[in-house]
Amino acid sequence: MAENIVMPKLGMTMTEGTVEEWLKEEGDQVEKGDGIFTISSEKLTQEVEATSSGTLLKQVIAAGDTATVGATIAIIGEEGEDVKEKVSMEDAPEEMSEQKENDSVPSPKIVEDHQEVSGERIFITPLARKMAKEKELDINRIKGTGGNNRITKQDIIRVEQYGYDIEISMKEDVTERVVPSNIGAGLPSMRKAIAQNMMKSLHSTAQLTLHRKARANELIAFQQELRELLQGEAEDLKLTITTFITKAVVLALKDFPKINATYQNGELLEHEDVHVGIATSLSDGLLVPVIENAQYKSIGELDKAIRDVSWKARQGELTSNLLSGSTFTITNMGATGIEYFTPILNVNEVGILGVGAFQESLILSQEGQVEKQQSIPFSLTFDHQVLDGADAAEFLTLIVRYIEKPSLLLI
Amino acid sequence: MRELTFMNAIREAMDMAMDKDGKVILIGTDVAGGADVDHLVQDDGRHDDAFGGVFGLSKGLVGKYGRERVIDTPIAEHGYFSAAVGAAATGLRPIAELMFNDFIGFALDPIFNQGAKMRYMFGGKAKIPMTVRTVHGAGVGAAAQHSQTLYGMFGAFPGIKVVVPSNPYDAKGLMLAAIEEDNVVVFSEDKAIYGIKGEVPEEYYTVEIGKANIVREGEDITIVAIGKMVQVALEVADRLDSDNVSVEVVDLRTVAPWDQSTVLQSVQKTGRLILIDESNPHNNTATDIASVVADKAFDYLDGPIKTVCAPNVPVPFATNLEQAYIPNADKVLRVAEELIFDLK
Numbered sequence: 136m137a138e139n140i141v142m143p144k145l146g147m148t149m150t151e152g153t154v155e156e157w158l159k160e161e162g163d164q165v166e167k168g169d170g171i172f173t174i175s176s177e178k179l180t181q182e183v184e185a186t187s188s189g190t191l192l193k194q195v196i197a198a199g200d201t202a203t204v205g206a207t208i209a210i211i212g213e214e215g216e217d218v219k220e221k222v223s224m225e226d227a228p229e230e231m232s233e234q235k236e237n238d239s240v241p242s243p244k245i246v247e248d249h250q251e252v253s254g255e256r257i258f259i260t261p262l263a264r265k266m267a268k269e270k271e272l273d274i275n276r277i278k279g280t281g282g283n284n285r286i287t288k289q290d291i292i293r294v295e296q297y298g299y300d301i302e303i304s305m306k307e308d309v310t311e312r313v314v315p316s317n318i319g320a321g322l323p324s325m326r327k328a329i330a331q332n333m334m335k336s337l338h339s340t341a342q343l344t345l346h347r348k349a350r351a352n353e354l355i356a357f358q359q360e361l362r363e364l365l366q367g368e369a370e371d372l373k374l375t376i377t378t379f380i381t382k383a384v385v386l387a388l389k390d391f392p393k394i395n396a397t398y399q400n401g402e403l404l405e406h407e408d409v410h411v412g413i414a415t416s417l418s419d420g421l422l423v424p425v426i427e428n429a430q431y432k433s434i435g436e437l438d439k440a441i442r443d444v445s446w447k448a449r450q451g452e453l454t455s456n457l458l459s460g461s462t463f464t465i466t467n468m469g470a471t472g473i474e475y476f477t478p479i480l481n482v483n484e485v486g487i488l489g490v491g492a493f494q495e496s497l498i499l500s501q502e503g504q505v506e507k508q509q510s511i512p513f514s515l516t517f518d519h520q521v522l523d524g525a526d527a528a529e530f531l532t533l534i535v536r537y538i539e540k541p542s543l544l545l546i
Numbered sequence: 547m548r549e550l551t552f553m554n555a556i557r558e559a560m561d562m563a564m565d566k567d568g569k570v571i572l573i574g575t576d577v578a579g580g581a582d583v584d585h586l587v588q589d590d591g592r593h594d595d596a597f598g599g600v601f602g603l604s605k606g607l608v609g610k611y612g613r614e615r616v617i618d619t620p621i622a623e624h625g626y627f628s629a630a631v632g633a634a635a636t637g638l639r640p641i642a643e644l645m646f647n648d649f650i651g652f653a654l655d656p657i658f659n660q661g662a663k664m665r666y667m668f669g670g671k672a673k674i675p676m677t678v679r680t681v682h683g684a685g686v687g688a689a690a691q692h693s694q695t696l697y698g699m700f701g702a703f704p705g706i707k708v709v710v711p712s713n714p715y716d717a718k719g720l721m722l723a724a725i726e727e728d729n730v731v732v733f734s735e736d737k738a739i740y741g742i743k744g745e746v747p748e749e750y751y752t753v754e755i756g757k758a759n760i761v762r763e764g765e766d767i768t769i770v771a772i773g774k775m776v777q778v779a780l781e782v783a784d785r786l787d788s789d790n791v792s793v794e795v796v797d798l799r800t801v802a803p804w805d806q807s808t809v810l811q812s813v814q815k816t817g818r819l820i821l822i823d824e825s826n827p828h829n830n831t832a833t834d835i836a837s838v839v840a841d842k843a844f845d846y847l848d849g850p851i852k853t854v855c856a857p858n859v860p861v862p863f864a865t866n867l868e869q870a871y872i873p874n875a876d877k878v879l880r881v882a883e884e885l886i887f888d889l890k
Contacts, residue, residue, distance in 0.1 A: 262817045262848040281849060282884025288817055288848045289888060 137212030138187050144204045145176055145458070152176035153201045153324040154208060159191045162214075171209050172198075175324035179422065179458050180451045183208070190214045201324075258285035266291045276301040325420040336480050340398075341519040344477040344489075345527050348510040349538040351493065354379055355509055357541035361434075371439065377413075377467055377490070378438040380511070382544050383537035384488055385409050385429045385437075388463055391530045394486040395462050398521045412461030412481055413441055415448045422448045423481060425461040434544060469493065469511075478516045485521055488534070489514035511538065548748060553603050553740040555714035556679075559721035560604065560641060562750050564611050567639060570725055573617040573630050574643030574679075576600055578608035600645055601681070601740060623652035627678075631661040634676040639725055644680040646688075647696045647734060661730045662705030673728040677721075682710075683774060683824060684872050685738035690860035693868075697734040697772075698823070698830040701802030707755055708732045708801040712776040714744035716799060719753030727755060734801075736774040736824075758805035760812065764794035766889050768812040768819050769878075772798045772831060775822040781875040782820075789890040801831050809835060810843050817848030820882045822873050827855040852882040 142152050152174040159171050170182040171191065193210040196202045257274055259267070263286045267274050274286060278300035281287035294300065319330030336342075354376070361374055388395040388409050396405045409430040412423040424444035426432070432440060447453045464481045467490040478489040491512035498508040513534065517527040537543050550558065564570045572578075579597025598605025608616040619626035623644060630642035644653060657678060664672045678700075684693040701708045707729060711717035717735070724731035761776060762783055771779035776797045783793035794812050798804055813819050819839055823832035832853040839851055854873045862868050879886065 260817070260848045261844050262846050265845045281888050285849070287888065 139207040140209040344516040349535040351509045354541045387533035406462045412464035414466035485518040547745040549743045550746040555718040559718040563725040570639045571615045578618045627653040627656035634674045641677045647680040647682045677724045678732045683736035684861040689863040693861035695824040700732040710773040723752035758808040759797040762795040764792035766792045768816045770796045771822040791889045814846040821853045849885045
């Protein structure tokens with residue numbers, strides 16, 4: 136019995152994926168667990184494994200082509216088995232199940248027509264309809280104020296003067312509608328996903344960035360001290376500044392949960408858990424691996440987790456749950472010498488912290504001595520729809536406090 | 547200018563027509579009033595104090611023009627209306643009075659089937675210059691058999707013109723136009739407004755039959771009203787004016803053939819139409835206008851056409867119920883609320 140290998144769903148938002156490379160040719164013997172092909176979607180490339188042993192009977196989708204989630208990509212079965220029927224049936228999985236359930240029932244097309252008919256009717260007077268047609272107005276976007284809420288001449292005149300009452304059709308998801316579907320067209324899969332996410336983010340949020348330096352002399356001393364104490368004991372700990380900043384962010388998020396949130400479709404949801412996304416640049420793009428439940432992790436555990444996901448990201452070995460579900464993101468451009476920048480929010484988040492390169496300066500200490508001062512520039516972008524500048528400033532101040540008094544990180 | 551009551555304006559019109567044209571006669575039950583009553587006969591043989599109809603509207607005409615031209619008849623509408631049609635066909639211009647329009651059942655054949663058809667049946671060779679004066683309307687406690695509003699029924703027959711004046715000026719001008727008209731004209735008077743006064747020129751003039759009158763110009767809503775209901779329409783217009791809703795009031799004047807061009811033009815301007823007709827609510831002039839406007843001005847309508855009529859019941863006798871029966875401004879504002887509220 137032939138078995139289909141379908142396009143997996145790697146993230147909540149994934150709707151389609153691209154077959155990057157075939158690892159097995161038609162006719163090859165495969166064992167359960169063997170990689171058959173690789174796919175890419177959004178910010179991820181993944182190997183898809185055989186779910187049973189047998190012969191690869193058919194490569195349904197050619198390398199480089201895109202298929203929707205759930206579509207058959209490969210068929211594995213016994214050598215010589217006829218796959219034609221199987222393929223044609225599985226090409227339209229939803230129609231098939233519909234027909235199985237009710238053989239004698241009308242085709243899906245009629246169901247669709249029926250849905251259109253039962254849709255909400257727009258009441259509009261003959262005069263208003265005529266005027267709307269002449270002025271090429273979309274009556275779906277006009278609010279009727281006449282009897283029975285019908286659209287009247289007055290409504291047409293008002294819309295002509297002041298614009299539509301309804302910005303976009305209420306029937307469709309706002310965030311989906313505002314981003315044209317051709318964003319990222321012609322780009323490789325990862326770049327296309329980045330393009331769509333960036334455009335979606337900018338279209339659905341009101342982004343504002345605050346900048347602030349944190350004095351880092353004590354943090355550097357703290358880092359040195361920990362490294363010396365642990366020398367020879369924990370070789371796998373690197374204890375980078377990123378780790379400390381991540382710890383500071385996680386603690387600040389617990390202190391200030393308003394920014395550990397999602398605002399979508401008119402609902403603001405504060406998350407209990409802190410899943411921190413760590414933006415990681417690759418040669419051909421960008422990934423945001425996620426440290427899940429970071430609030431339960433010590434500095435040492437965070438350090439290991441960050442190193443682990445970064446390494447996997449660069450090796451392209453991340454699984455889908457490590458690439459989605461973050462509640463707040465940190466992006467570090469320190470290595471490039473950039474001081475301040477304006478990060479773009481990760482979709483579904485209301486805050487992202489940008490970390491710039493260490494800055495050295497001379498300052499006058501409280502004792503009147505000229506001292507070398509190390510500082511870290513922070514750039515916090517937030518969604519001004521749900522947070523005000525004062526909120527964001529308070530949150531940034533919390534982070535700065537943990538950086539400037541690093542012993543607080545141990546609490 | 548001199549003012550006359552609605553009733554006296556009609557009498558003056560008949561008087562002027564009879565004075566001008568010896569072929570104009572008056573015929574009906576009690577149009578002279580007091581036929582062969584000895585004590586009413588003056589020394590010189592004239593009958594000046596005769597009653598002059600049930601409302602006294604034609605009082606004095608018999609004294610002036612004599613019993614040859616102001617003819618009291620028995621209570622036999624079929625008979626005297628037949629006589630009037632014959633007189634019209636043979637050269638006179640009779641004004642035949644149906645005391646109440648409610649009595650039309652007795653005079654249906656001479657009016658609908660003879661008077662209205664003869665010109666057509668004789669290939670245009672016969673003219674029927676007959677004016678049917680009659681009285682309609684509730685409001686005077688005359689009960690169910692003397693208070694109906696039936697002009698729409700006359701208007702349903704081709705060959706009959708129907709006019710319904712709303713004020714003394716129009717009453718005189720329309721009566722003179724009706725008498726001049728070579729076809730059957732039903733002149734329907736609302737008895738409840740016999741006493742209203744208005745300016746009426748002393749000279750002879752006519753008001754064109756088939757022409758409606760825009761008595762008040764407006765931009766937002768058109769109200770077409772008939773007869774007494776024009777006053778209701780004007781009150782509605784005044785009340786809506788304080789809400790900055792501009793109402794155009796059209797006095798239909800002629801129920802058949804009603805003035806399509808004026809009504810359609812007004813609706814094309816305002817987009818909204820209310821019709822006020824004291825008739826019962828079905829198969830009346832308001833429903834007829836509504837159907838024509840819905841057809842011919844469909845693309846100009848900015849709301850449903852609202853008709854405000856009497857309810858579908860006989861006219862009650864009890865005064866409070868009779869008043870509730872007659873359309874008034876409150877009722878118009880209530881019935882047509884959905885057409886008005888968003889304009890305020």
